[in-house]
Amino acid sequence: MDRTVLLICPEQSRMKYRISGFIEKECLDAEIAMTVLKQNGFTVWLYDGEIMTHSVQEELSKRHPDFVVLYGQLHQEAFMLEYCQLAKKCDPGIVTIIAGEDAQLNYRRLYHDAVDYILTGYDPNALLYVLGEDTGRWQPNGICHKVDGVWSQLPARSYDxxxxxxxxxxxxxxxxxxxxxxxxxxxxxxxxxxxxxxxxxxxxxxxxxxxxxxxxxxxxxxxxxxxxxxxxxxxxxxxxxxxxxxxxxxxxxxxxxxxxxxxxxxxxxxxxxxxxxxxxxxxxxxxxxxxxxxxxxxxxxxxxxxxxxxxxxxxxxxxxxxxxxxxxxxxxxxxxxxxxxxxxxxxxxxxxxxxxxxxxxxxxxxxxxxxxxxxxxxxxxxxxxxxxxxxxxxxxxxxxxxxxxxxxxxxxxxxxxxxxxxxxxxxxxxxxxxxxxxxxxxxxxxxxxxx
Ligand code: SF4
Missing domain, CATH: 3.20.20.70 (Aldolase class I)
Incomplete structure (x- = not known):
């Protein structure tokens, strides 16, 4: 069965007046995840909130993904949580995952009802693991998830x-x-x-x-x-x-x-x-x-x-x-x-x-x-x-x-x-x-x- 993943890098800011604007970063962590997911047979889309002219809501309605993975930094935290909520509202069956820089240091701030998993390390195999690709080849690494409604953590190891x-x-x-x-x-x-x-x-x-x-x-x-x-x-x-x-x-x-x-x-x-x-x-x-x-x-x-x-x-x-x-x-x-x-x-x-x-x-x-x-x-x-x-x-x-x-x-x-x-x-x-x-x-x- 085709398994589909929507990777989302939220917009940098919603401030009316934005002082920054001279640097527009590539979504590197999400692009690396894209490589790994495609290699493992997933259908993957990447939504960059800085580039796309349509909304996340429209992207969700168009794609109907099985999984939504958010990548962001600390200042994008509120947007990541909002998009997890939006995904659940769109379809409660969508599995939501937060990864990226903020999740590494501040995973406890991301404990939220609309979030299913948080990845706290750089290991892309952790993403495959929570997407159900547990082939026994990898030890689960750097994953926060809910057990009976209570968050638990599998600590991250450093990644080569x-x-x-x-x-x-x-x-x-x-x-x-x-x-x-x-x-x-x-x-x-x-x-x-x-x-x-x-x-x-x-x-x-x-x-x-x-x-x-x-x-x-x-x-x-x-x-x-x-x-x-x-x-x-x-x-x-x-x-x-x-x-x-x-x-x-x-x-x-x-x-x-x-x-x-x-x-x-x-x-x-x-x-x-x-x-x-x-x-x-x-x-x-x-x-x-x-x-x-x-x-x-x-x-x-x-x-x-x-x-x-x-x-x-x-x-x-x-x-x-x-x-x-x-x-x-x-x-x-x-x-x-x-x-x-x-x-x-x-x-x-x-x-x-x-x-x-x-x-x-x-x-x-x-x-x-x-x-x-x-x-x-x-x-x-x-x-x-x-x-x-x-x-x-x-x-x-x-x-x-x-x-x-x-x-x-x-x-x-x-x-x-x-x-x-x-x-x-x-x-x-x-x-x-x-x-x-x-x-x-x-x-x-x-x-x-x-x-
Ligand atoms: S810790 Fe490293 S990255 Fe951070 S300011 Fe110092 S030299 Fe730069």
């Missing part, structure tokens, strides 16, 4: 990423004008590792895959890149540049296979600062940009933040990238402890250093991380939608909520204006920013309520 199949990119291929990385339309997301070798205290990445870092063979990654029908490739690891030998091997393989793509990756400033020659070689093999989390703009804040890099590392990183012609896609944090001057200093730092591609997100102690408990007394919301790194989830220390948001959006507005002046795509939503700020300044509402 080298066993993971390549993603099924049929949806990606069907939308050549979508999936963006800043100016670069149709960028494929390729992952080379799970978790991270560093332990920055504000970051959830090191906790993924049961805290165990593992990496694919460079040859397998390069072969996958060669198979992708897209000019732009983003290596979407927590930290791609963490091992000089691996990166050198990766570059050698790109040359050996004569692969010419526009490549982007992640990397830390201290690594870049101490590997100038390697960065030059990266430029020569097609690397166009490095996403670099610079966090803050002075040593006092960097030291308190626990990143382990210094302002001198950042200056050297920016110099090397400029001189080699690789763009730094710099990300910064604004903290609830910020004073007026900190917002101004951050803009000045970005401007003085000529950083064109910047993302400024809000320091967010996330559920599932030690910081969440550390900030429990100043927490102002537990609404998952507010954990999108564009909203405050803890109370500001030195000004009102309204004033803090006004400062933040003013900073973003200035960055938008600067980006627009420089002709950078993704910063074009200037009108939206103006409306958010105007509403805040004339005192109608807190910008957080509007956004």
């Amino acid at each position: 990423i080298r066993r993971l199949p390549w993603a099924d990119r049929s949806l990606f291929d069907a939308y050549p004008e979508r999936y963006r990385f800043y100016d670069h339309v149709h960028t494929a997301w390729v992952r080379t590792s799970f978790s991270c070798t560093h332990q920055c205290p504000y970051c959830a990445e090191p906790l993924r895959n049961r805290g165990e870092w593992c990496r694919r063979d460079a040859r397998d990654v390069v072969d996958e890149i060669a198979s992708i029908q897209a000019e732009n490739i983003f290596l979407c690891d927590a930290d791609f540049l963490c091992d000089e030998d691996y990166v050198s091997e990766f570059l050698r393989l790109l040359q050996e296979k004569d692969i010419h793509r526009r490549l982007f990756c992640t990397g830390r400033a201290d690594f870049i600062a101490s590997h100038e020659t390697l960065v030059l070689e990266m430029k020569g093999t097609g690397f166009a940009g490095i996403v670099c989390d610079l966090q803050y703009c002075n040593d006092a804040m960097l030291s308190a933040g626990g990143k382990g890099t210094t302002a001198a590392d950042h200056a050297e990183c920016i110099r090397i990238c400029k001189e080699t012609g690789i763009h730094v896609y710099a990300s910064f944090l604004v903290h609830p402890d910020f004073h007026d001057a900190d917002f101004r200093d951050l803009y000045r730092y970005i401007s003085d250093n000529g950083l064109l591609y910047t993302a400024v997100s809000v320091f967010t102690p996330e559920p599932g991380t030690p910081l969440y408990d550390a900030y429990k007394d100043s927490r102002i919301t537990d609404d998952s939608c507010m954990y999108d790194h564009f909203h405050l989830t803890v109370r500001p220390s030195h000004m009102s909520l309204r004033l803090w948001y006004t400062r933040y959006y003013w900073l973003l507005l200035k960055l938008c204006r600067r980006g627009k002046r420089e002709g950078i795509c993704g910063f074009a939503d200037y009108g939206t920013m103006m409306r958010i700020l105007a509403s805040a300044l004339i005192g109608q509402k807190d910008p957080s309520e509007i956004g």
Whole structure:
């Protein structure tokens, strides 16, 4: 009998005014599940809430799936639960499953009547197991389910990423004008590792895959890149540049296979600062940009933040990238402890250093991380939608909520204006920013309520 599965990646946000928009991610976890399910004889559809113009309700009515599997991050939690409820309303016989990043760290938050299973690890065989494909070949791994109405857990083991199949990119291929990385339309997301070798205290990445870092063979990654029908490739690891030998091997393989793509990756400033020659070689093999989390703009804040890099590392990183012609896609944090001057200093730092591609997100102690408990007394919301790194989830220390948001959006507005002046795509939503700020300044509402 034909068994059918609908994979759903919900929309990123339903906020009326969306500040983000310059990055449109591929649904990588769902695409990998798609490969595994197809290999095992399932009929599978993928619904990407960022791409589709019809509703989940319409998709459910059209497909009548046996199983619905949701993939999402923390800020999509409410949407995942809503779609499980919708599936049950459509047909109580549909089996609902939540998987993906949020389920790994926050599975207890997903215990809900409309949810049948929660997958808490990366092992795609766990999905086959709950879909009834228990052939005895796999031990159940990382599954929460209800026994007599009470949730029970089979703990997840870490999963060796080298066993993971390549993603099924049929949806990606069907939308050549979508999936963006800043100016670069149709960028494929390729992952080379799970978790991270560093332990920055504000970051959830090191906790993924049961805290165990593992990496694919460079040859397998390069072969996958060669198979992708897209000019732009983003290596979407927590930290791609963490091992000089691996990166050198990766570059050698790109040359050996004569692969010419526009490549982007992640990397830390201290690594870049101490590997100038390697960065030059990266430029020569097609690397166009490095996403670099610079966090803050002075040593006092960097030291308190626990990143382990210094302002001198950042200056050297920016110099090397400029001189080699690789763009730094710099990300910064604004903290609830910020004073007026900190917002101004951050803009000045970005401007003085000529950083064109910047993302400024809000320091967010996330559920599932030690910081969440550390900030429990100043927490102002537990609404998952507010954990999108564009909203405050803890109370500001030195000004009102309204004033803090006004400062933040003013900073973003200035960055938008600067980006627009420089002709950078993704910063074009200037009108939206103006409306958010105007509403805040004339005192109608807190910008957080509007956004
Ligand atoms: S901030 Fe970057 S380097 Fe630090 S733990 Fe997170 S992913 Fe790793």
